[in-house]
Amino acid sequence: MTDYKRTLLTGAGGGVGTQLRKSETRLGQIVRLSDLKPSSDLAAHEEDYPLDLSDFDAVSEAVKGCDAIVHMGGHALEGPWKTVLDSNITGSYNIYEAARRHGVKRVVYASSVHAIGYYERTETIDGNVSTRPDSLYGVSKTFVENLGRYYFDKFGIETVSIRIGSCFPEPTDRRHLITWLSYRDCRQLVEKSLSAPRVGFMVAYGMSNNSEAFWDNRTAAVLGYKPQDSADDYREKVLAMTTQGDPNDPAVRFQGGSFVAAGHFEDSEK
Template identity: 45%
Template sequence: MRILMTGAAGGVGTLLRPRLAREGRVLRLLDVAPVEPGPGEEAVTADITDQDAMAKAMDGVDAVVHLGGHSVERPWAEILDVNINGTYVVLESARRAGVPHVVLASSNHAVGFHPRTDEAGDYLFPRPDTFYGVSKVTKEALGSLYHDRYGMAVTCLRIGSCFERPRDPRMLATWLSPDDCARLVEAAVAADGYHVVWGVSANTRRWWSLEEGRAIGYEPRDDAEVFARDLIARHGEPDLSAPPHTLVGGSFCGPELDVDNLTRER
């Protein structure tokens, strides 16, 4: 089996590479930055917006894990080109190559302006918090189109906070451990149909649903609570009635990411 991973040099891609390694599996790593391949890996240096390069990258591929794109807020033109058009190029290239399974890295920021509830359900209606969040909504919509029109199996992962360990008290709820991220991707690569799944671990303080994830075979094993004592000692117990805990998107919903501020910064 050959899996094409876009954005392989990024944070999530770097965490996933050793965890997705399997006997008989080849990981084809694609990024605009050069990647040094290890055993069982191939490397492609290419831009996801380059249709010719993506067509070549799809040769012999059984599944795509699309992580490529800007991972934080950017001006509209950059988001439009890389995150939105780039996703179209990836999906269209996969369709033309006959790739049956595509996993799309969406984000909690696709629904960032939803308020905190006891458990945010699966398929929460889009309420993006940024242009970045809009690109994730568009990614999910493109995935839906390519499933319904062309029969491609597409799973969209609304990823929370994927790091080696949670970095602040909010992440005690939103953390996706690297090991659980790999378990989620493995389930998504094998899933038929179209799915939108929360990318979160089995955290004690979790308020995002795991129902759809479990429906496709994802069984998280990690809990951010093992890091709680240290984080609370440094930051104090979080006030769940105050930002960044009151909205799904957290600090991305704040005014510092308004377009005028972005323009001034650049």
């Protein structure tokens, strides 16, 4: 159990947020839930604060009284620039600025593989490499990582930025055999990111104990993270239902997969 009296969980209604609400997860003594829509089936230790992340006053009110934030909220896919800007960039600035004003000690942020999606699959990288976003969504993740670094260097707010690979019930394609993060391991990694005694600003990769890996994840080990699940358990099933892609296809060549292969989203809107 963490020592936090009240933790704000943004994106509480999303796939990962829903998993973090499970009873065995320990985010704080009280968990304040935030999403665009009200949360249902509140547990005794949960509070509901629906809001739009682009509304600073609403975000500030939700952050007030919290001493930690698990920031999973925002637009979760590629999308129009205005949507990404309002939800992911402005919304995350609002989270950090409200954290500064209200004395929050630590933020755990849901970054993404798409912040480094243009590294080739033949490369093994760690959390210190330069970002190489593969989409406007990926650009927003790199912005918030830098925002977290700024708020630590200038104001001392600690952040663990978790570059989540593929967080689903089970892997369903060959890339997932490398990038998969189980729900159980995701919950553990978030808990460890909250409870580690000191993190400064840290980038960790959200991946399970998969035998193949794009990422050197020693920073996650420093947190005490010990993944319990592995995509290897699904390997035969995934290989049987998928085919080997063309190695020259950008979706196969680069770590970001289909996000790399997709065109610029603004072009598709014309």
